[in-house]
Structures are given as structure tokens and as C-alpha cells.
Amino acid sequence: MSxxxxxxxxLAELTHRCPLACPYCSNPLExxxxxRELSTEDWARVFxxxxxxxxxxxxLSGGEPATRRDLTDLVRAARAAGLYTNLxxxxxxxxxRRLEELDAAGLxxxxxxxxxxxxxxxxxxxxxxxxxxxxxxVAGWIGEIGFxxxxxxxxxxxxxxxxxxxxxxxxxMGARRIEVAIxxxxxxxxxxxxxxxxxxxxxxxxxxxxxxxxxxxxxxxVIDFVPADxxxxxxxxxxxxxxSVGLNVAPDGSVLPCxxxxxxxxxxxxxxxxxxxxxxxxxxPAFNAYRGDDxxxxxxxxxxxxxxxxxxxxxQALAIAGDPAAxxxxxxxxxxxxxxxxxxxAFNAEGARAELTYRRYA
Amino acid sequence: xxxxxxxxxxxxxVRLHRDAVRDRWVLLAPEKTIALDEIGHAxxxxxxxxxxxxxxxxxxxxxxxxxxxxxxPDVSGFxxxxxxxRILEVA
Ligand code: SF4
Ligand code: SF4
Numbered sequence: 478m479s480x481x482x483x484x485x486x487x488l489a490e491l492t493h494r495c496p497l498a499c500p501y502c503s504n505p506l507e508x509x510x511x512x513r514e515l516s517t518e519d520w521a522r523v524f525x526x527x528x529x530x531x532x533x534x535x536x537l538s539g540g541e542p543a544t545r546r547d548l549t550d551l552v553r554a555a556r557a558a559g560l561y562t563n564l565x566x567x568x569x570x571x572x573x574r575r576l577e578e579l580d581a582a583g584l585x586x587x588x589x590x591x592x593x594x595x596x597x598x599x600x601x602x603x604x605x606x607x608x609x610x611x612x613x614x615v616a617g618w619i620g621e622i623g624f625x626x627x628x629x630x631x632x633x634x635x636x637x638x639x640x641x642x643x644x645x646x647x648x649x650m651g652a653r654r655i656e657v658a659i660x661x662x663x664x665x666x667x668x669x670x671x672x673x674x675x676x677x678x679x680x681x682x683x684x685x686x687x688x689x690x691x692x693x694x695x696x697x698x699v700i701d702f703v704p705a706d707x708x709x710x711x712x713x714x715x716x717x718x719x720x721s722v723g724l725n726v727a728p729d730g731s732v733l734p735c736x737x738x739x740x741x742x743x744x745x746x747x748x749x750x751x752x753x754x755x756x757x758x759x760x761x762p763a764f765n766a767y768r769g770d771d772x773x774x775x776x777x778x779x780x781x782x783x784x785x786x787x788x789x790x791x792x793q794a795l796a797i798a799g800d801p802a803a804x805x806x807x808x809x810x811x812x813x814x815x816x817x818x819x820x821x822x823a824f825n826a827e828g829a830r831a832e833l834t835y836r837r838y839a
Numbered sequence: 840x841x842x843x844x845x846x847x848x849x850x851x852x853v854r855l856h857r858d859a860v861r862d863r864w865v866l867l868a869p870e871k872t873i874a875l876d877e878i879g880h881a882x883x884x885x886x887x888x889x890x891x892x893x894x895x896x897x898x899x900x901x902x903x904x905x906x907x908x909x910x911x912p913d914v915s916g917f918x919x920x921x922x923x924x925r926i927l928e929v930a
Contacts, residue, residue: 483860485872531860533872561856561867586852586869625852627869653852653925654869696923701870 481759481768483531486723487560488538489520491551493728495541496569498604498835499592501631501666501673503736504540508838509728517547519749521554523726526754528558535560536588540728543570549578556583563588565629568615569608576618587619588656591630594639594646602636604835616650627654632683633673634828640683644690647698657687658703663737663792671831674824680705707821711782712789712805719767719791724758732757734764737792741801767791772802776810841915841929843893847886848928855883868926882914886927892918 493508515523524535535555542548543566555562563586564579589612593599599609619626628650630636630643640657647655659680660666660673675683687702694700706713716723716735725733730748733739739746744763747756758764766772770783777788788794789805797806797820798813806813841847849855853868855875864880866873875883881903885895896914900907921927 529860531858533856533858533865533867534870559856561854561872563869585854585867588869623851625850625869656870696925699925 482721484527484722484724484758485532486534486536487527487532488536488723488725489523490538490540490725490727491515491520491542491545491548492540494544495539495567495836496544496605497541497567497592497608498837499602499631499665500604500669500833500835501633501660501664502836503661503664503666504836505664505737505739506668508540508836510838513729514545515726515728515730515749517550517554519730520551521558523730523749523754524551524555524558524560526749528560530755530758533561534563536563536565538565541567541570543568543575549575549582552579552582552584556585561585566590567592567603567608568612569605571615571618573618576615576622576624580622580624584624586627587624588627588629589616589619591628591643591646593636594630594642598636598639602833620651626650626652627656628652629656629658631658631660632675633660634675634679635673637675637679637683640686644694644698644700648694652698654699654701656701656703657683659683659705661703661706662796663740665834665836667796668834669831670820671824671827672833674707674821674828675705676825676828677708677821680708706793706807707817707824709807710809712786712793712807714786715790715793715805718787720758720764721768724754732761734767735792738763740792741795767801774800774802774804776808777804780810840912841892841918844891846889846891846930847895847918847922848888848930849883849886850928853926855880866926871924871926873926878913879917882917 492514493504552562562584564584565588567590592603596609600606628647632640662670666673684704687700691700720734725736727733730750731746733746744766746763747761773788777783789807791801793805794803795801797817804811806817856865856867858865864875866875885898896907896911899910918927922929
């Protein structure tokens with residue numbers, strides 16, 4: 478295998494605890510208990526190791542990172558290690574005072590998630606009454622303190638019609654960027670495919686709307702867009718390549734190439750409790766399993782697009798085609814593509830009647 | 840083209856960083872890491888939030904012993920492209 482480049486970005490899932498219960502949450506179905514979370518000292522060591530390894534950007538995520546009482550200490554440790562530090566939050570659990578402490582600790586950037594664009598829908602999707610009002614208050618404080626802000630809206634069948642409003646809100650809040658992500662089916666979203674999967678028309682409409690808005694808002698608002706997965710013809714370049722650019726550290730210290738990697742049962746993921754991040758990145762067989770393209774089978778192996786999409790997502794290949802080394806079934810060349818199309822249609826047909834399953838601890 | 844008296848600014852949340860592991864300079868911004876070549880670093884390290892575009896070009900022309908007319912369009916294009924992505928601001 479060719480030389481393995483050092484990682485650029487690390488996502489630290491500080492906790493799985495969260496006051497919200499979004500039915501598309503990317504956390505695994507088996508949520509980690511608080512007792513198993515890494516300590517402040519563990520995280521500080523991992524941040525230092527990450528910087529030394531070559532990580533430049535750190536995303537503090539969860540669950541809701543604000544449920545960690547040591548969040549300010551963690552931000553301080555991350556900045557001391559030299560990392561660009563981004564907080565990914567729903568806003569719930571942040572007070573003005575805490576935000577000021579995070580500011581003093583050197584937090585670089587805040588990414589605020591939107592569940593819906595009005596209180597009624599947002600609180601229903603997030604499963605948390607009063608959440609939207611609170612989020613608006615937090616957004617105000619973020620603006621007053623002057624944190625650079627990115628909004629993140631996960632869109633699906635039930636809130637896609639509010640996309641134009643999301644773009645307005647981003648401008649009202651003074652955000653520089655918005656990430657518009659059509660729901661991807663991992664974690665809890667897998668349980669909610671019927672209720673959440675957008676229709677083909679919705680998916681196309683969103684694409685057109687984003688293209689138009691990008692032109693109209695050039696230089697004012699940057700729009701990052703993640704298109705609908707099941708309705709595509711070619712897969713996404715998942716994680717920019719397995720074990721190639723980024724890594725995730727789960728609340729218990731397990732290091733993963735992506736959120737969903739644990740759904741691949743034969744892979745053994747090492748923990749920062751037992752080894753250094755460097756050893757894990759370069760030597761864990763789970764990280765090497767899908768690096769490069771030696772692992773590819775047909776149709777990917779001889780495909781002219783393999784350097785573009787790297788065969789798509791391994792977890793989706795397992796979930797739908799039954800083999801993590803198969804082509805992502807989003808691809809028209811995949812033998813399982815027809816099956817995926819049919820599934821999308823079946824979910825869409827059921828859609829309006831399907832109930833939401835909220836993210837909860839078992 | 841950036842106006843002569845306009846002042847380019849590196850806003851909060853964007854910073855120059857020495858990437859020791861890869862032995863290069865980078866610009867760190869929200870969700871973006873931009874690798875800089877020598878010219879990119881020369882431009883950005885002279886943006887201090889006070890210096891206007893004309894003065895910036897004067898300094899670069901002097902430090903690199905290059906004609907103003909030759910470097911001005913390139914520097915302008917570099918700054919404008921970053922401003923369009925909301926990574927730099929032009930006041
Ligand atoms: S997606 Fe929703 S439930 Fe999951 S961590 Fe984020 S805010 Fe909490
Ligand atoms: S066959 Fe494989 S490499 Fe080719 S486009 Fe499909 S998923 Fe990508």
C-alpha cells in the first residue's frame with residue numbers, strides 16, 4: 478500500500494448524552510453510558526496526540542457536547558494543543574455565561590444545528606419542547622459574542638419544504654456558512670427511513686433551490702450541500718476515503734474511520750485507552766481494511782470512476798448489498814442498485830403514515 | 840479587482856497556522872484547511888486589518904522586487920476568491 482497520509486481532522490464524540498432525541502441522529506442505536514466516557518485528562522492527552530499526528534481541525538461533537546461539565550476545560554486543552562476548535566451543538570445547555578467562558582478558552586467556531594425552522598416543527602422533530610425558543614436565544618448570544626457561525630440543517634421528508642426559510646435564518650443570524658444536508662441513513666435514521674426519506678421530487682427540488690441560492694448569495698453565505706443518497710446514480714465520496722482524512726473518537730475512546738463503522742461487525746476498533754492515536758491510525762487493521770483500492774471488487778475494481786468516489790460508503794454497502802467490500806448500492810453499476818431503488822420507493826409509499834422513532838437510551 | 844483603498848481583513852475564526860507535520864503554512868477556517876504556497880503566505884501574513892490594498896501591493900512589490908502592475912492582478916484575484924468563500928473580508 479502507498480504511504481498513509483496523516484489525518485487532517487478529528488471528530489470527538491465527547492458524550493452520547495443529549496436533551497434532544499432527533500430521529501435521524503447519527504449516534505449508534507446502543508448509546509454509551511456516562512460512566513464509560515473518557516475523562517477530561519484522557520481527552521486532553523488525545524488532543525495533544527492528535528495535533529502531533531497532524532490533525533489540524535477538531536470538531537467537538539456528541540450527543541450534545543454541552544452536557545459535558547468540563548467542556549470549557551476541553552476547549553482550553555484543544556487550543557493549547559494548537560487545534561482549530563469547532564463546537565457542534567444544538568445550543569441546548571449553553572448559557573450566555575458558558576459561551577463567554579468558551580470564548581475566553583479560545584473556541585474558534587460554532588456550528589449550530591436546526592431541527593426545523595419554526596418552533597412547532599423543530600420541537601416535534603427534536604422531541605424537546607421549548608428547544609427552538611432556547612436555540613434562538615443561544616443564537617443571539619453567539620452573535621453578540623461574535624463567534625463565527627455555521628448553521629447545520631438536516632433535511633428530510635418532513636421539513637424539506639422549509640429549506641428557503643433555513644437560508645433566510647442563516648442570513649438573519651449572521652452565519653457565514655450553512656450546511657444543508659439531506660438526511661443520510663445511518664444510526665437512528667436507519668430506523669426511520671420510511672418517515673424521513675424524501676421523495677425523488679423533493680430531492681430534485683432541493684438541488685435546484687440550492688444551485689439558485691448559491692448564485693444569488695455569492696459572497697454573502699456559503700452553502701454546503703449533501704444531496705439525497707438513495708435517489709442518486711453515483712455514490713458519495715464517503716469520508717473522502719476510509720482512514721484517509723479524518724477519524725472519529727467515540728465517547729468510550731474507540732477510534733473509528735466514520736460514525737457508522739461499528740456496524741461492520743468483523744472489524745476490531747482499538748481504543749485510546751490502550752494505545753496511542755498514532756499507533757491506531759497507522760496500524761489498526763480496521764483502518765487499513767478499506768484504505769486505497771486493493772480491497773475493491775468488481776464493478777469498482779475496473780471502474781473509471783473509482784478515484785472519484787472510491788466505491789462509496791462501506792457501511793451502506795454492507796447494510797444494503799450485504800458486503801462491506803461491494804460497490805455502494807447507490808451506484809447504478811451495483812447489482813443491488815435495483816433493490817435500493819425499490820426500497821426507496823417502498824419507504825416513500827409508506828412515508829406519510831410512518832411514525833417517528835426517537836433517539837433514546839435503551 | 841479589489842479597490843485601491845479597500846482594506847482586506849482576516850476575520851475572526853480564520854487564522855494562519857504553521858503545519859509542522861507537513862512542513863507548510865495553512866489557513867485554518869471553518870470546515871476548511873487551505874494549504875498555502877510561498878506567495879499565498881506572503882500575502883496573508885501582510886494582511887493585518889489596517890493596511891489597504893495599495894499599500895499591500897507596494898510592500899509585496901518591494902519585498903519581492905517585482906513590478907506592481909504584474910503582481911496586483913494576482914493578489915487581487917487571490918483575495919477576491921477567498922472573500923467570495925467568506926474566508927477573507929474586504930472592508
Ligand atoms: S442529532 Fe439530535 S439527538 Fe443526536 S446528538 Fe444531535 S441534537 Fe442530539
Ligand atoms: S462501480 Fe464502484 S467505483 Fe465505479 S462508480 Fe460505482 S461505486 Fe464508484
